[in-house]
Amino acid sequence: MHTQNNSQTYIVKRALTMCLSLILGSLLTLSACTMPGGKQNINKIRLSIQNTLPTHRKNVPIVLTGSQLRNVSPDFSFKAYSVVTGKAPREVMIPAQADDLNYDGVRDQLCFLIDLEPEETKEVSILYDPSVKATLTLDINKQTRAAIFPELKVIAAMESNLIAYLLKPNGAFTAYGKKRMERFSMDAMFQVELDQIELNRMPISPEFRQHFESNNITLSQQVQIETQKPGQQWVVRDLENQETYFIRKSHGNEVSEFGQETQIDETLKVVESIGLSLNALLNPETTDMVGLNSREGLIGCGGIALWDEQKSEMIPLPTEGNYVRILADGSIRSIVQRIIPEWSVAGETRRLTSTTFIYGENPWIEHHIHIDGDLPTGYAIATGIPNLNDTYKENKEQGWIWSWGTDPRGIDTLGIALIAPTDRDAQNTNRSEQDDLLPVILTPDADGRLNYRTFAIWGGGIDGIETETEFADHVQRTTTLLQTPPRIKFLPPEEE
Numbered sequence: 001m002h003t004q005n006n007s008q009t010y011i012v013k014r015a016l017t018m019c020l021s022l023i024l025g026s027l028l029t030l031s032a033c034t035m036p037g038g039k040q041n042i043n044k045i046r047l048s049i050q051n052t053l054p055t056h057r058k059n060v061p062i063v064l065t066g067s068q069l070r071n072v073s074p075d076f077s078f079k080a081y082s083v084v085t086g087k088a089p090r091e092v093m094i095p096a097q098a099d100d101l102n103y104d105g106v107r108d109q110l111c112f113l114i115d116l117e118p119e120e121t122k123e124v125s126i127l128y129d130p131s132v133k134a135t136l137t138l139d140i141n142k143q144t145r146a147a148i149f150p151e152l153k154v155i156a157a158m159e160s161n162l163i164a165y166l167l168k169p170n171g172a173f174t175a176y177g178k179k180r181m182e183r184f185s186m187d188a189m190f191q192v193e194l195d196q197i198e199l200n201r202m203p204i205s206p207e208f209r210q211h212f213e214s215n216n217i218t219l220s221q222q223v224q225i226e227t228q229k230p231g232q233q234w235v236v237r238d239l240e241n242q243e244t245y246f247i248r249k250s251h252g253n254e255v256s257e258f259g260q261e262t263q264i265d266e267t268l269k270v271v272e273s274i275g276l277s278l279n280a281l282l283n284p285e286t287t288d289m290v291g292l293n294s295r296e297g298l299i300g301c302g303g304i305a306l307w308d309e310q311k312s313e314m315i316p317l318p319t320e321g322n323y324v325r326i327l328a329d330g331s332i333r334s335i336v337q338r339i340i341p342e343w344s345v346a347g348e349t350r351r352l353t354s355t356t357f358i359y360g361e362n363p364w365i366e367h368h369i370h371i372d373g374d375l376p377t378g379y380a381i382a383t384g385i386p387n388l389n390d391t392y393k394e395n396k397e398q399g400w401i402w403s404w405g406t407d408p409r410g411i412d413t414l415g416i417a418l419i420a421p422t423d424r425d426a427q428n429t430n431r432s433e434q435d436d437l438l439p440v441i442l443t444p445d446a447d448g449r450l451n452y453r454t455f456a457i458w459g460g461g462i463d464g465i466e467t468e469t470e471f472a473d474h475v476q477r478t479t480t481l482l483q484t485p486p487r488i489k490f491l492p493p494e495e496e
Contacts, residue, residue: 045072045126046491051116053484055477059113059361060486061333062124066108069126072490078107080132084125085114091125095141097330103337111333113360116486123491141242143360145276146326146334155324156336157278158356162363162463163456164278164289165301167336167356171317172300173365175292175416176281177407177458180246180271184215188249188266194234197225212270217245236270246271246462273462292386292416292456294408299384299437302367302418302454304354306345307382307441314382314439317352318343332360346376363463364455364478371448381450384439385416391468392438398483401438402475404468406459413459415471419479420452453482 051057069076078098084091096112116122146158154166154174164176190211196202204223212219220240227234228246236245248269280286298305298314305314321342327335340352351372358365369381388405395401402417420442444450457465457474465471 042127042129043073043075044493045069045076045128046123046494047126048121048123048489048491049114049116050121050487050489051119052487053480054118055481056118057114057116057481057486059359060116060481061359061362062112062114062486062488064110064488066110069110073128075130076126077128077130077132078110079129079135081110081126081128083110083112084127085122087123094124095332097328097332099328099330099333099335101327101335103325103327111330113332114486142276142331144330144332144334144358145278146329146336146358147278148324148326149278149282151282155338156326157281158334158336158358158365159276159278160334160358160360160362161273161275162361162461163458164281165356165358165365166281167338168300168303169317169319170298170303171305172298172303173454175301175456176289177292177412177414177456177461178274178277179288179290179460180462181274183217183245183270183272184211185267185269186211188268190268191231191249194225194247194268195227195231212245215270244273246273271462290407290409290412290458290460292407292414292458294386294436297437299382299439301385301416301456302365302383302452304367304369305382307380309378309380309441327355334358343371345379348376350375362455363457364453366451366453368451369444369449371444373448375444380441380443382439382441383418383452383454384437385418385454387435387438388414388416393472394438398476398479400475400479401440402471403438404471411460413464413466414456415465415468415474416454416456417471417475417478418452418454419475419482420450421483 049062066076066078081096081098083094083096085094086092094112094114096110098107099109099111100107101109110126114122114124143161144159146156148156152166153169155169156167158165158167159176161178163178166174166176168174190208193202193205193208197204204219204225209219218241219236220238222239224237224239225234226237232249234247236247238244248271249266250269274280274288277288280288293300298316305316307314318340322338322340325337325339327337334357336356338354343350343352353370355368355370356365357368367383375381385401385403388403391405392401392403399420400417402415404413404415406412407414418440420440442450442452455478457463457471459466465474
């Protein structure tokens with residue numbers, strides 16, 4: 001039965017992939033065709049995306065508004081479009097989606113993910129046909145989800161393929177790690193092949209492929225190898241079957257009858273992500289999802305509350321009189337928006353809009369807060385992260401705070417961090433070493449806005465980090481990348 005289900009899944013994915021290729025591939029084909037008089041059927045917007053840092057960037061969200069695109073091409077339309085890299089006839093399509101962020105029924109923002117080598121400049125083209133009237137959306141290899149689950153007593157839930165968050169009525173966020181599925185092990189000798197495949201763009205060997213097939217995994221001819229950590233971790237992407245596998249080098253110790261430990265041979269363990277799995281939380285006995293908050297309180301992991309400076313206390317968000325919108329439930333990005341139209345603060349009424357973004361292949365969420373009107377004097381927004389094992393560090397100049405320890409079960413490593421822009425008026429509360437929360441107090445800017453990112457890296461998941469030093473380096477690198485986004489420049493049309 002398991003084999004039959006796998007076969008059916010493969011057939012469905014294959015059919016959808018072929019359908020998508022025919023539809024969006026037609027944009028590529030028609031881009032070379034012209035109508036009588038030289039008018040192109042398919043129009044093109046060209047732009048360059050430059051990584052100004054000597055650091056590799058992976059799955060970087062690039063967001064462009066409809067207004068930006070129409071400033072370049074007034075007839076731009078989201079009805080039929082595709083995003084590609086390279087030049088014809090070797091253009092490669094990038095998964096992209098268009099969303100309606102102001103909830104007026106018209107899509108107004110384009111988003112796609114891109115990889116950039118150190119100091120690389122990559123040219124991207126947006127192909128579109130302004131004559132198309134119907135809108136077609138296909139979610140192939142869906143990597144995010146947003147939904148409402150009344151059974152979980154939350155206002156909404158959202159996830160990427162790496163992590164999940166529940167948004168509580170009082171403003172708290174609860175993070176859930178996703179277990180990896182161990183498939184099989186292979187000899188460490190294949191590490192040489194993994195390194196060479198990516199370096200020299202070689203095809204995988206029959207012996208490598210045979211290891212997968214002997215464990216009931218059929219790889220297509222379109223397999224891509226990526227190095228996550230040199231000599232330690234790799235990603236195997238089956239582009240045709242839309243499946244991703246992770247390979248980790250591991251070694252262990254064998255204890256003899258005399259109590260002596262002997263290191264055993266290294267192996268390469270092949271694991272797989274459980275993918276989108278919010279529905280697993282509906283089963284109270286699930287073991288696939290592991291809660292990463294030991295105590296939720298009023299913040300949890302990156303949630304918000306109102307901060308009363310005079311009383312030095314947090315006030316939860318009202319649970320009545322507000323509403324929630326799912327702005328996007330897409331393949332590479334999902335967005336949840338919560339609005340409190342009449343938020344009472346010290347006897348004054350404000351409108352609070354809280355918008356949370358999550359992106360595929362990324363462990364973080366981005367939180368945007370907007371308050372209509374200034375907060376009364378002595379009030380601000382409180383957020384924060386759990387205090388794990390009283391091991392934490394912060395850098396106010398760079399805007400980050402992180403904590404390192406283990407998950408609430410005390411089994412796997414866990415690092416949680418919060419990064420806020422340094423141009424915000426940020427302060428910390430008086431904190432004792434026994435506090436379960438590391439709070440951060442943020443004051444909105446002159447327009448009533450603030451934003452920040454929170455992420456958790458769990459050792460039991462696909463993107464696990466093993467040591468505190470590695471996690472500290474990851475936070476510093478993530479902060480640098482966040483504060484130095486890629487440089488985007490629109491290019492002139494190609495000469496005919």
